[in-house]
Amino acid sequence: MDRTSPASATRSAGPASALPSEEPAAPVPVAILARTSTLYLQDPLASLQRQYRSCEEWLPQGWYVAAFYWDVESGAIDIEDRSQTTSHEQFTAAGLPRDGGMAELLEEAAAPEPRFAAVVCEDIERSGRDTFNALKLERELQDMGVPLFATDEPASVQDISPTTVLVRRVKQGVAEYFRLAIKKKAWEGLRQHTLSGWNIGPAPYGYLAHRVPHPVPIKAAQGRTKTRLALDPLRAPVVARMFTWRVEDHLGVPAITARLNADHGAYPPPDGQHWQEGTVAAILANPKYTGHMVYGRHRKTGRSKTRRLVPAEQWIWTEQPAHPAIITRAMFDAAQTIAAAHRSAGDDPNASPQPLARRTYALRGRVRHDSCQRRMCGTTRTFARYWAEGPDYSNTYYKCTHDVNNPKHAAAHPDHPRTVTIREDTLISQIRDFLDTRVFGPSRAAHLAEQIPATAAQATKQHTRQHDHLVNELARIDRAQRSQITQIDTLDPDPASSAAQAMRQRCYERFTELQAERDTIQGQLQTLDHAAPRNDDTSLLDLIPLPTDTIALHPEHIQAALYQALDIQALYKHDTSQITLFATITTSTPQAVAAILAATSPGQPSAPAPSAPIYPLPQAPMQLSISPDELVTSGV
Numbered sequence: 001m002d003r004t005s006p007a008s009a010t011r012s013a014g015p016a017s018a019l020p021s022e023e024p025a026a027p028v029p030v031a032i033l034a035r036t037s038t039l040y041l042q043d044p045l046a047s048l049q050r051q052y053r054s055c056e057e058w059l060p061q062g063w064y065v066a067a068f069y070w071d072v073e074s075g076a077i078d079i080e081d082r083s084q085t086t087s088h089e090q091f092t093a094a095g096l097p098r099d100g101g102m103a104e105l106l107e108e109a110a111a112p113e114p115r116f117a118a119v120v121c122e123d124i125e126r127s128g129r130d131t132f133n134a135l136k137l138e139r140e141l142q143d144m145g146v147p148l149f150a151t152d153e154p155a156s157v158q159d160i161s162p163t164t165v166l167v168r169r170v171k172q173g174v175a176e177y178f179r180l181a182i183k184k185k186a187w188e189g190l191r192q193h194t195l196s197g198w199n200i201g202p203a204p205y206g207y208l209a210h211r212v213p214h215p216v217p218i219k220a221a222q223g224r225t226k227t228r229l230a231l232d233p234l235r236a237p238v239v240a241r242m243f244t245w246r247v248e249d250h251l252g253v254p255a256i257t258a259r260l261n262a263d264h265g266a267y268p269p270p271d272g273q274h275w276q277e278g279t280v281a282a283i284l285a286n287p288k289y290t291g292h293m294v295y296g297r298h299r300k301t302g303r304s305k306t307r308r309l310v311p312a313e314q315w316i317w318t319e320q321p322a323h324p325a326i327i328t329r330a331m332f333d334a335a336q337t338i339a340a341a342h343r344s345a346g347d348d349p350n351a352s353p354q355p356l357a358r359r360t361y362a363l364r365g366r367v368r369h370d371s372c373q374r375r376m377c378g379t380t381r382t383f384a385r386y387w388a389e390g391p392d393y394s395n396t397y398y399k400c401t402h403d404v405n406n407p408k409h410a411a412a413h414p415d416h417p418r419t420v421t422i423r424e425d426t427l428i429s430q431i432r433d434f435l436d437t438r439v440f441g442p443s444r445a446a447h448l449a450e451q452i453p454a455t456a457a458q459a460t461k462q463h464t465r466q467h468d469h470l471v472n473e474l475a476r477i478d479r480a481q482r483s484q485i486t487q488i489d490t491l492d493p494d495p496a497s498s499a500a501q502a503m504r505q506r507c508y509e510r511f512t513e514l515q516a517e518r519d520t521i522q523g524q525l526q527t528l529d530h531a532a533p534r535n536d537d538t539s540l541l542d543l544i545p546l547p548t549d550t551i552a553l554h555p556e557h558i559q560a561a562l563y564q565a566l567d568i569q570a571l572y573k574h575d576t577s578q579i580t581l582f583a584t585i586t587t588s589t590p591q592a593v594a595a596i597l598a599a600t601s602p603g604q605p606s607a608p609a610p611s612a613p614i615y616p617l618p619q620a621p622m623q624l625s626i627s628p629d630e631l632v633t634s635g636v
């Protein structure tokens with residue numbers, strides 16, 4: 001097709017002939033906008049040629065085609081992304097003129113002297129597959145003073161009539177309807193594809209993609225294939241081993257990852273480099289290893305189109321196995337149950353389907369609110385941008401899980417504030433200080449010696465308080481039992497009085513209940529009074545190696561490993577804005593800390609965080625604590 005020149009602009013007997021005679025005599029340069037899609041059963045080249053022809057024929061006298069913009073796309077994508085595919089190249093090769101796509105058209109329209117005064121499309125729905133994008137384009141062109149015409153609408157450089165707008169909107173609505181209908185059909189197609197046992201996407205680790213000619217002869221003739229999964233003799237046993245570790249040994253993802261990385265010969269990593277925790281978690285959650293095809297595990301939702309995991313009971317499984325199984329369905333189900341347990345315990349950093357837990361928080365499970373003793377959970381708040389193009393600004397907080405709307409919570413702590421939060425950076429800087437001075441500082445022994453009497457005094461106070469409470473309880477039970485006895489004494493002694501009999505029976509029952517309560521409390525009191533004294537071994541602190549740098553200078557994963565090895569716990573007092581920090585040192589801690597610090601020592605590449613082993617405690621843990629002398633400012 002040749003570029004049309006002003007002289008050869010053809011006239012049609014269509015609506016253009018009805019134009020008023022005062023139309024400007026000067027030639028009007030127009031841009032044709034066309035759009036085609038590979039999604040529909042149409043020939044994209046023929047479609048573009050037809051659109052060009054329709055537009056050209058529609059042009060009023062004196063109007064000429066100055067530019068031709070078109071896109072080939074496979075779905076409804078945003079205007080700015082339109083021209084980014086390269087699928088147009090095959091059509092330009094076929095001789096179709098092209099000045100660019102939608103993005104270039106907008107760019108040219110915004111130029112100081114655009115090459116065209118108006119834009120024409122065959123049909124208003126050709127300007128955008130969905131209403132939003134079509135309206136956006138229309139509006140953007142309008143703002144630049146460039147009218148948008150469709151060949152089935154009258155051409156007028158005056159304002160577009162209300163009828164035109166009405167018809168245009170109706171057509172856009174219909175177009176949107178068809179777009180959604182086609183999407184649904186495509187989904188049904190994919191579903192059918194899966195139910196027939198074909199694999200979609202790359203073959204999962206442990207399988208090889210076995211390509212077979214497409215079952216539809218016409219598609220096979222085009223060289224298209226479908227994929228079935230076949231066992232990878234080298235890697236399938238690795239998958240089986242991973243599930244065994246998970247289901248029989250109850251190992252967490254980090255432990256399984258470490259085992260795999262310990263022997264790359266036996267367990268070749270998927271990327272040939274290194275096993276990642278995310279990959280391990282994904283393999284342990286992939287139902288295809290049962291031999292069945294499963295479809296609909298993820299769904300894109302919301303405006304952001306983020307992939308969400310669909311609840312397992314909504315997955316579509318093939319009736320019959322589609323390919324060789326590596327594990328049984330029972331093993332898969334067991335692995336999912338264990339994964340859920342690990343997730344709620346916070347062991348698997350990479351497997352958290354709940355939106356709130358998608359981030360991992362550095363102090364997860366380490367912060368408690370003092371007055372209610374509840375855990376404080378990490379949460380991130382994102383604020384409006386600092387400036388128009390700036391990055392989003394966010395802060396991480398730990399929030400008490402007390403829920404004022406929960407009657408149980410409210411009854412237990414009626415004075416609890418609605419929200420109790422503290423900023424993560426405040427907590428972390430206090431923890432770093434604490435570690436630098438109390439655990440790794442040169443005068444740590446002196447600090448501990450100073451702290452111990454205070455800790456001991458606190459323990460004594462706590463002991464006295466518990467003791468007094470139990471003694472009071474015993475007194476209350478005494479009074480209650482006495483009142484039951486008094487009641488029995490005042491009852492009618494006549495054995496024929498059934499009311500008195502019933503009442504007597506009830507008093508006996510209540511008395512027995514109180515007696516049981518008394519026994520329990522007496523037992524508690526005895527345990528409390530004979531409790532073993534604290535066995536603090538302060539020399540353990542001296543065994544902790546001294547790092548050369550302050551904690552803040554260590555990589556974050558090393559800091560995280562130290563929190564774990566020292567079991568750092570923070571207790572937040574909201575009313576006084578104070579935190580109390582605890583570190584627990586057992587006989588195995590010095591060795592674990594040394595190993596963590598060695599991982600960052602010079603000459604050694606920074607290794608991923610080793611998870612500190614949790615040994616059975618050989619003695620009561622010694623606690624280092626900072627009592628309320630650490631004043632911090634509340635984060636909010």
Ligand SMILES: [Zn+2]
Pocket residue numbers: 369370371372373374400401402416420
């Ligand atoms: Zn609380």
